[in-house]
Amino acid sequence: MEISDGAVRILAGLLTARTGQQLSVGRRWRVETALRPLLVRYAMPTLDLLVGKIVSGEVPQLADEAIEALLNHETFFFRDLAAFRQLETQGLGRLHAARAESKRLRVWSAGCSTGQEAYTLAMIFADRPERWAGWTIDILGTDLSPTAVARARAGRYSQFEIQRGLPIGHMLRCFDQQSDEWQASQALRDTVRFRVHNLLAVPPAGLFDVVLCRNVLLYFSADVRGLVFGRIASAMPADGLLMLGAGETVIGHTDRFVSDYECRGCYRKRVEDPRPALAPIADES
Amino acid sequence: MMKTCLVVDDSKVIRKVARHILETLDFAVSEAGDGQEALDACRADAPDVVLLDWNMPVMSGIEFLRALGQEEFTQRPKIIFCTTENGIAHIRAAIDAGADEYVMKPFDRETLQSKFELVGVA
Numbered sequence: 001m002e003i004s005d006g007a008v009r010i011l012a013g014l015l016t017a018r019t020g021q022q023l024s025v026g027r028r029w030r031v032e033t034a035l036r037p038l039l040v041r042y043a044m045p046t047l048d049l050l051v052g053k054i055v056s057g058e059v060p061q062l063a064d065e066a067i068e069a070l071l072n073h074e075t076f077f078f079r080d081l082a083a084f085r086q087l088e089t090q091g092l093g094r095l096h097a098a099r100a101e102s103k104r105l106r107v108w109s110a111g112c113s114t115g116q117e118a119y120t121l122a123m124i125f126a127d128r129p130e131r132w133a134g135w136t137i138d139i140l141g142t143d144l145s146p147t148a149v150a151r152a153r154a155g156r157y158s159q160f161e162i163q164r165g166l167p168i169g170h171m172l173r174c175f176d177q178q179s180d181e182w183q184a185s186q187a188l189r190d191t192v193r194f195r196v197h198n199l200l201a202v203p204p205a206g207l208f209d210v211v212l213c214r215n216v217l218l219y220f221s222a223d224v225r226g227l228v229f230g231r232i233a234s235a236m237p238a239d240g241l242l243m244l245g246a247g248e249t250v251i252g253h254t255d256r257f258v259s260d261y262e263c264r265g266c267y268r269k270r271v272e273d274p275r276p277a278l279a280p281i282a283d284e285s
Numbered sequence: 286m287m288k289t290c291l292v293v294d295d296s297k298v299i300r301k302v303a304r305h306i307l308e309t310l311d312f313a314v315s316e317a318g319d320g321q322e323a324l325d326a327c328r329a330d331a332p333d334v335v336l337l338d339w340n341m342p343v344m345s346g347i348e349f350l351r352a353l354g355q356e357e358f359t360q361r362p363k364i365i366f367c368t369t370e371n372g373i374a375h376i377r378a379a380i381d382a383g384a385d386e387y388v389m390k391p392f393d394r395e396t397l398q399s400k401f402e403l404v405g406v407a
């Protein structure tokens with residue numbers, strides 16, 4: 001089932017307008033596969049006709065459903081294990097010392113898809129009760145997709161999903177088997193909040209000591225990526241940590257962050273913001 | 286030096302699929318059709334990791350694990366149980382018998398890779 005160039009352009013425009021994401025040449029092949037279930041559901045013979053229905057607005061929810069289908073929800077537990085080990089030993093170790101007085105940490109899994117990353121963080125904290133006893137750890141997972149957020153909240157995973165990256169000990173300790181699915185235990189789910197959020201929008205309220213935004217920014221144009229880096233920076237304290245995907249970097253994309261040499265694979269806000277300073281306020285004294 | 290993996294399964298098809306995936310992960314792969322063959326192979330030249338089926342003729346996966354536990358190794362192979370059995374009782378039994386990780390069929394390359402990383406042989 002092929003789709004015309006014009007229809008792809010319409011979908012690409014819609015995707016960018018709603019999410020900031022680009023439909024690059026590399027992802028274009030996914031369109032036909034991703035939208036096929038919608039063709040079946042709405043009994044439409046061609047993808048061009050489906051796009052026509054989206055444009056006409058005849059089926060109001062169709063645009064949302066097409067966007068949802070085009071989003072990449074790929075994720076798994078402890079994705080890039082070495083990076084999570086670095087975060088746990090170096091990054092969280094440092095923040096543990098820095099927040100020893102307040103005993104509060106806030107963590108944001110930005111673009112959390114179906115929740116595996118947020119639950120990974122929750123398990124990392126749960127693994128060290130002696131370190132985090134008496135602390136308030138707030139873990140927030142956000143994603144653009146309401147469907148993904150609903151799945152994350154439910155914490156239910158197929159047999160295939162549950163074993164992708166998840167150590168068997170964690171699976172036995174933190175998940176309950178329910179027929180062919182595994183559900184995050186109530187105790188684990190209680191430690192994580194999820195909500196729908198668009199990375200192009202103002203960040204969730206408050207500052208986050210650790211932000212994970214992994215394998216998301218690659219779908220944005222350079223301009224949008226810069227905007228999102230700025231949004232994230234505005235939601236972090238000076239000593240906060242930003243963790244990107246294994247193949248991602250800030251270099252060449254933003255001047256708001258620099259590599260954190262104590263925690264490889266993580267980034268910190270640049271201490272001296274290189275942007276021009278605002279004009280000084282006149283001294284009225 | 287290439288890491289070595291012994292695939293233990295009585296199904297030739299499963300061994301073939303596993304071998305294909307493992308070779309893309311840069312493992313040197315050897316095969317055994319049951320637990321006894323696997324035990325002999327480990328005694329001769331212990332691999333870094335064993336991908337182990339549960340139900341096999343001659344010697345099952347669990348029997349192999351118990352027998353392996355009696356052997357002396359300079360470096361004991363890591364064991365990843367790889368079966369269609371997904372009940373908690375089975376999984377616990379495998380871990381209790383000495384398995385380091387557990388993967389349920391069907392699996393894909395990323396799942397296997399993540400398991401190898403978890404046992405430290407990636």
